[in-house]
Amino acid sequence: MTSPIGIFDSGYGGLTVLQGLRSGLPGYDYLYLGDNARAPYGSRSFDVVYEFTRQAVLKLFDLGCHLVILGCNTASAKALRTIQQHDLPLYDPTRRVLGVIRPTVEQIGGITKSRHVGYVATEGTVNSRSYELEIAKFFPDITVTGQACPLWAAIVEAGEADTDGADYFVRKRITQLFRNDPDIDTLILGCTHYPLLMHSIRQAVPDGTRIVTQGEIVVNSLKDYFRRHPDMDSRCTKHGTVRFMTTENPERFKECAQIFLNSNVEVEHVDLV
Secondary structure (H helix, E strand, O other): OOOOEEEEEOOOOHHHHHHHHHHHOOOOOEEEEEOHHHOOOOOOOHHHHHHHHHHHHHHHHHOOOOEEEEOOHHHHHHOHHHHHHHHHHHHOOOOEEEOOHHHHHHHHOOOOOOOEEEEEEOHHHHHHOHHHHHHHHHOOOOEEEEEEOOOHHHHHHOOOOOOHHHHHHHHHHHHHHHHHOOOOOEEEEOOOOHHHHHHHHHHHOOOOOEEEOHHHHHHHHHHHHHHHOHHHHHHOOOOOOEEEEEOOOHHHHHHHHHHHHOOOOOEEEOOOO
């Protein structure tokens, strides 16, 4: 029986995390689950995001995953801690659920020179203040400013990332962010959809701004995690396989997956409730 690394996202953005993992750790088995039928999570309450994320994590556990990565910033912000502290001890204390916010935060102190960091994310992630709180734990001298970008993920999923409309909405939010703190020298893309808007983002930010994406950071963090936890590494099977599951129409998922992965994939439908 395979024990793949589970990757969960409310939609498609986690595919950028999967892509990074497959590039950096190609020998492992992966199982991607997108709760596309109930996306987006960004504007949902903490309780709803927690319940939806818990259902997805338990499904991935039932499918053989011993390690699950929440490739969704909103789920990482609103559900991860409760799942780690409450659900894992009850279900199986040997299993693990990791998020994308902590690994990103741990890198920031060595990147920013001005000690002013900005991030763009969904409303849910910004309202949770998870980046502010986590960065304060590691680097209390850094000033953090967030900017909600409610339309960006929808633009990406609609296949409109390379349009004038995308440029307009990206420029609008980036301008707001830097108006609030002109000293920002490092920008975190706090949603895994946003790398697909990189062209527009690079045009909108001031020259010299360092843009931090999560795919590469997560893979480096996972490599380090496996070095520190060889027992978990040994439980993850390594045949180089990838499975894709969605709570929505598989044909719709296949179309959107092409936007993120530039390749055709086979997709299975799954119910979480």
